[in-house]
Amino acid sequence: MTISTALHLDARPASLAQAFDQYWHARGVQDLPALTDGARTLTYAELARETGAVAASLSGRDVRPGDVVAIIMSRSLDAVVLLLAAIRAGLCPCVFEPRLAPEEVGARLIETRARLLVHDAEHAAFVESLPISEDTTTLDFARLTGASYFPPVDVAPDCPALLLFTSGSTGRPKVVQLTQAALLNNALGVLEHSALSSNDCLLHVMPIYHTNGVNNQLFAPLLAGSKIAFCPRFRAEDMPELMTRFKPTIITGVPTMYSRMLAQHFDSAVLAGLRMARCGSAPITEALHREVETKLGCPLVISYGLSEATCTSTLNPPTARRIGSVGKVLPGQTVALRAADGTMSHAPDVEGEICIAGPNLMTGYLGSDDATARTVADGWLRTGDLGRFDDDGYLYVTGRIKDVIIRGGENLSPLLIESVIVAQGDVVACCVVGRADKDLGEVPVAFVVPKDAGTASAEQVQDAVRKRLARIYVPHNVVFVESLPETAVGKVDRKTLAARLADGYYEEKPAVS
Missing domain, CATH: 3.30.300.30 (ANL, C-terminal domain)
Incomplete structure (x- = not known):
C-alpha cells in the first residue's frame, strides 16, 4: 500500500502532526527514501525516528501547545528535521531568513514571542551575541537528538503550527500565523491536484522560510511517499549537475529562476524523466512559459496562492494546463471574485477581486488585529489581486488593485x-x-x-x-x-x-x- 492509497482511507487525520504520524509509519512506506542531500539520506522510518527524538526533547522544555520555536540554522537536513519535529510536537516553528542583522533578529524574536530559539554550530556565536529575552530559551540543535522515545501527542487542529514573515519591500513584514488544520488542508489539496506519489522525486532549491518551500515542497510530498532532494540554494549554473545527480520528476521555482535556466544545457535523458515543472509566487509571461516548456520538454504548471491562505489555492492540472491561467481551485478551498458592491461571484468572464475561503486561512497577522481585519472579513481573505474565471473554472490573474x-x-x-x-x-x-x-x-x-x-x-x-x-x-x-x-x-x-x-x-x- 502506498501513501497515495492511504490518503483515500476513511480515517482522515485532523492535524498535520497526526498525518505525519500515520503516513510515515504506513506499511510499504517506511523503507522509501524521504529526504536526501546527496551525502545523507533518511528513509521515512528514519525520518520518523529522528523527528520523534527531537520532538521529545522539545516537549521536555516546559513548553505549551503552539509555543513558537525560532529556527536559526543553515540550510540543511537538520533544519528540516527540526521544522518537522516542532510540528509533530504541537509547537509552532518559524524559520528565520539567513543573514539578517542582529537588530532584525532581535525584533523578530520579540514579535513572534519565541519560547525557544534553536541554532546549529555555525550560528552559535551569532546567537550568543543577540540580546535575548529571559523568556526565550536558547538551544543547540545537537543537544536535541538524544531522546529515544516520543509518545504520541494529540495535537488540536486549531493549534498554531507555523509562522511566516510576509515579504514586504516597504515597512515591516507582517507575521502570518497558520494552524495544523490549515497546513494539512493545503498539503492534501496540492497532493490530490498534482498527483504526487511515491514515484516522484522533487528537487528542492527554494528557501524554507518561504511558504512555497515549506508547504508545497516539504509537507505535501512527505504525505505522498515522495523523495525530496534537498539541495543548496538555487543557482542556475548548478541545476544541470543537480538534475543529473538526483533525476527529479518534479522541479519547482519562480519565473526568474526558470528564465535563468534557459541558458544552461541539460542532459536530454534527465529531462525525459521530468513529469512537470511547477511555477508560482509571481506572474509569468506567455512567451517565457512557452520557452521554458520547450527547454524542459514537460508541462510548466502555474499555481496561485498567498501565505495568508497557507500557500496554494489554485493549480493547473499537470496534464491539462492552460497557458495564461493559474489553474483550478484546490479541493478543500473556495475561491470567488468580489465585485465593487461586495457581492461574490464565480461567473465566467467577470473580473473581480480574488477572495479565498476555507480552513487554509491564517488565524491572522500576529500582534496586528487591525491589519487582520482589513484582510480577512466574514471568512473571506481579500487578496488585492484582480482575476476572472473562464467557462471551465480556470482562474486568470488580470492585475493587482494596489498596482x-x-x-x-x-x-x-x-x-x-x-x-x-x-x-x-x-x-x-x-x-x-x-x-x-x-x-x-x-x-x-x-x-x-x-x-x-x-x-x-x-x-x-x-x-x-x-x-x-x-x-x-x-x-x-x-x-x-x-x-x-x-x-x-x-x-x-x-x-x-x-x-x-x-x-x-x-x-x-x-x-x-
Whole structure:
C-alpha cells in the first residue's frame, strides 16, 4: 500500500502532526527514501525516528501547545528535521531568513514571542551575541537528538503550527500565523491536484522560510511517499549537475529562476524523466512559459496562492494546463471574485477581486488585529489581486488593485502593458509602475531589460503597446535597465522600482507627446 492509497482511507487525520504520524509509519512506506542531500539520506522510518527524538526533547522544555520555536540554522537536513519535529510536537516553528542583522533578529524574536530559539554550530556565536529575552530559551540543535522515545501527542487542529514573515519591500513584514488544520488542508489539496506519489522525486532549491518551500515542497510530498532532494540554494549554473545527480520528476521555482535556466544545457535523458515543472509566487509571461516548456520538454504548471491562505489555492492540472491561467481551485478551498458592491461571484468572464475561503486561512497577522481585519472579513481573505474565471473554472490573474495605475480617471493594468512589451522578441523582462503626473494624476512608466542595450529603443517599446492597446496604455517613459530589483524569493520588486522612480533615481527617456 502506498501513501497515495492511504490518503483515500476513511480515517482522515485532523492535524498535520497526526498525518505525519500515520503516513510515515504506513506499511510499504517506511523503507522509501524521504529526504536526501546527496551525502545523507533518511528513509521515512528514519525520518520518523529522528523527528520523534527531537520532538521529545522539545516537549521536555516546559513548553505549551503552539509555543513558537525560532529556527536559526543553515540550510540543511537538520533544519528540516527540526521544522518537522516542532510540528509533530504541537509547537509552532518559524524559520528565520539567513543573514539578517542582529537588530532584525532581535525584533523578530520579540514579535513572534519565541519560547525557544534553536541554532546549529555555525550560528552559535551569532546567537550568543543577540540580546535575548529571559523568556526565550536558547538551544543547540545537537543537544536535541538524544531522546529515544516520543509518545504520541494529540495535537488540536486549531493549534498554531507555523509562522511566516510576509515579504514586504516597504515597512515591516507582517507575521502570518497558520494552524495544523490549515497546513494539512493545503498539503492534501496540492497532493490530490498534482498527483504526487511515491514515484516522484522533487528537487528542492527554494528557501524554507518561504511558504512555497515549506508547504508545497516539504509537507505535501512527505504525505505522498515522495523523495525530496534537498539541495543548496538555487543557482542556475548548478541545476544541470543537480538534475543529473538526483533525476527529479518534479522541479519547482519562480519565473526568474526558470528564465535563468534557459541558458544552461541539460542532459536530454534527465529531462525525459521530468513529469512537470511547477511555477508560482509571481506572474509569468506567455512567451517565457512557452520557452521554458520547450527547454524542459514537460508541462510548466502555474499555481496561485498567498501565505495568508497557507500557500496554494489554485493549480493547473499537470496534464491539462492552460497557458495564461493559474489553474483550478484546490479541493478543500473556495475561491470567488468580489465585485465593487461586495457581492461574490464565480461567473465566467467577470473580473473581480480574488477572495479565498476555507480552513487554509491564517488565524491572522500576529500582534496586528487591525491589519487582520482589513484582510480577512466574514471568512473571506481579500487578496488585492484582480482575476476572472473562464467557462471551465480556470482562474486568470488580470492585475493587482494596489498596482492599478489611474490615468485621468481610467484604470490601467500594469500586467496587461507588461505582457505586450515582453511579447517582443528583443525584451528579456519588464515591469510597469505608475508615476505621479500633475495633469493626469498618474502615468505608466516601463522599466525594460533589453536583450541588446545597443539597439534598444524607447519608441519601439511605445509603438508595440500602441499597436495592441489603446493610447492611454502607452508608457509615458521607458527606462532601460540591466536588471529588475527582486525580493528575497525572486519576485520583481515593484514597490522598490516605484520608490526609486519617485526619488529621481533613474534617468528617463523623453515623455510621450
